[in-house]
């Protein structure tokens with residue numbers, strides 16, 4: 370199984386942070402959480418969760434008596450170990466890792482023993498995992514709403530835990546909410562009852578029997594309704610959106626079946642989709658049993674694919690995030706190939722290459738965060754997030770596919786990799802060793818791959834792609850403007866319009882006359898498809914079209930998906946004349962934004978939020 374030629378490449382960058390990693394490994398290797406038993410009381414008046422979590426912890430070394438949990442902005446009330454009071458203290462606060470919770474057990478344990486550690490605590494109103502929405506911020510306007518987003522390490526602001534993707538555990542949860550609200554979690558629903566402590570509340574129960582990392586724990590509470598969309602699927606949202614959502618995600622079962630044929634059985638039982646309010650910061654989040662999606666997400670194949678790549682086989686640390694995302698994009702596009710065509714897959718790959726180029730341009734081609742396997746020493750994963758792990762990861766897998774025998778052959782490897790590493794967490798080195806073992810008859814081909822360039826070198830990949838039918842845009846000359854006609858765009862599918870605008874975004878800004886003519890003839894302002902609208906508004910702001918600035922800022926604030934919100938704010942900020950307007954609008958909306966989104970936009974706009982007042 371071991372592949373000597375692969376090892377040296379993968380370990381070269383690890384020198385600088387060896388010490389910290391060793392300390393981290395020692396801490397992790399001392400014990401592992403096997404199960405969480407959660408009691409959560411959602412307090413919508415104070416915007417806090419009162420929680421009690423019992424962690425079943427397996428000890429991995431002799432004379433074990435100190436347990437360190439991750440926490441962030443938690444008030445810890447008490448700790449017990451096997452029912453006996455335990456001493457605890459909070460360590461120094463790290464800027465983004467939070468505060469370690471050091472627990473001293475009242476007894477020593479030996480390797481192989483288990484202990485149940487129970488922590489009673491309360492979250493902070495500014496917990497980074499949570500967004501509390503007022504009724505006015507919801508579609509129904511009557512009830513408040515709460516949702517979580519734990520990836521990469523925000524779970525610790527909701528639950529004290531071993532908040533690392535290298536540890537997997539099951540969980541059981543009982544959640545008390547006001548009786549007008551419904552709550553759902555990333556687990557299978559296990560019944561409900563009136564809260565015996567308060568008849569105005571209901572307790573909902575959930576069980577997650579598949580071991581999973583902490584970042585996949587998720588909760589939502591609001592005036593939710595659901596509709597059945599398949600034999601193992603329901604769609605959840607506020608009632609104003611639920612029928613539309615049921616229609617939009619009606620292809621879920623067909624995609625699940627296709628994914629099972631490609632990757633193996635779906636092990637999570639239920640696959641539901643939750644459509645969140647528009648401030649949710651990501652298009653979708655692959656929470657097990659319950660994908661979270663924004664209203665701007667139209668295709669669910671990516672989140673479905675995570676049920677295998679990411680949720681079943683998980684990156685061991687966030688440096689190896691490309692294992693989650695690159696394989697998921699690969700599987701997502703294989704689903705597209707099965708349900709549509711190879712041409713459709715190629716088309717999506719072309720779009721992905723442009724997204725990669727866009728991220729490389731934004732970060733800078735020499736920025737180490739554009740490495741496929743970056744060092745995240747002292748880097749907040751939220752700051753490192755981009756299309757790179759998705760699209761450089763996909764590009765590497767597609768390159769290997771081409772070298773090793775085509776889609777069927779390479780999908781055979783991906784399926785085998787999933788089966789080999791299911792229920793565990795992996796590093797790039799383990800992935801690569803398995804690749805060399807699986808293709809043991811093609812090691813000469815694998816040895817020709819420039820692994821160091823792919824993994825540890827910033828910028829675009831070391832090869833140029835010639836995906837089928839990528840055309841180079843030709844900028845119109847002034848005298849060509851009269852030849853623009855409505856049918857140029859009207860006859861295109863939405864995928865093609867997105868591709869067309871992406872091509873233009875890769876070029877120098879268009880002359881203002883050209884974007885104005887495009888609007889006159891194609892009426893692109895009327896498009897409500899978020900992927901189209903986002904690209905069009907960016908293009909117009911880059912061409913310094915002043916009248917479009919309010920539309921761009923409106924889109925940046927009407928919804929909060931960071932993929933759209935951050936570049937739109939940045940684009941207006943870079944338009945010198947409207948820099949102050951971008952800042953004004955951001956500060957006016959900041960209080961209602963998701964905490965992670967507002968933090969990242971404030972960095973993008975160089976706002977010192979510690980002094981800036983929100984209105």
Ligand SMILES: CC/C=C\C/C=C\C[C@@H](O)/C=C/C=C/C=C\[C@@H](O)CCCC(=O)O
Pocket residue numbers: 520521650651652653654655687688690743750751752753754755758930931932
């Ligand atoms: C190299 C990057 C290192 C670490 C990244 C790990 C986590 C990043 C953290 O910021 C959370 C990311 C959550 C992503 C959730 C869903 C995405 O797949 C959505 C993609 C963007 C979109 O479509 O809106």
Ligand SMILES: [Zn+2]
Pocket residue numbers: 671675693694697
């Ligand atoms: Zn993903």
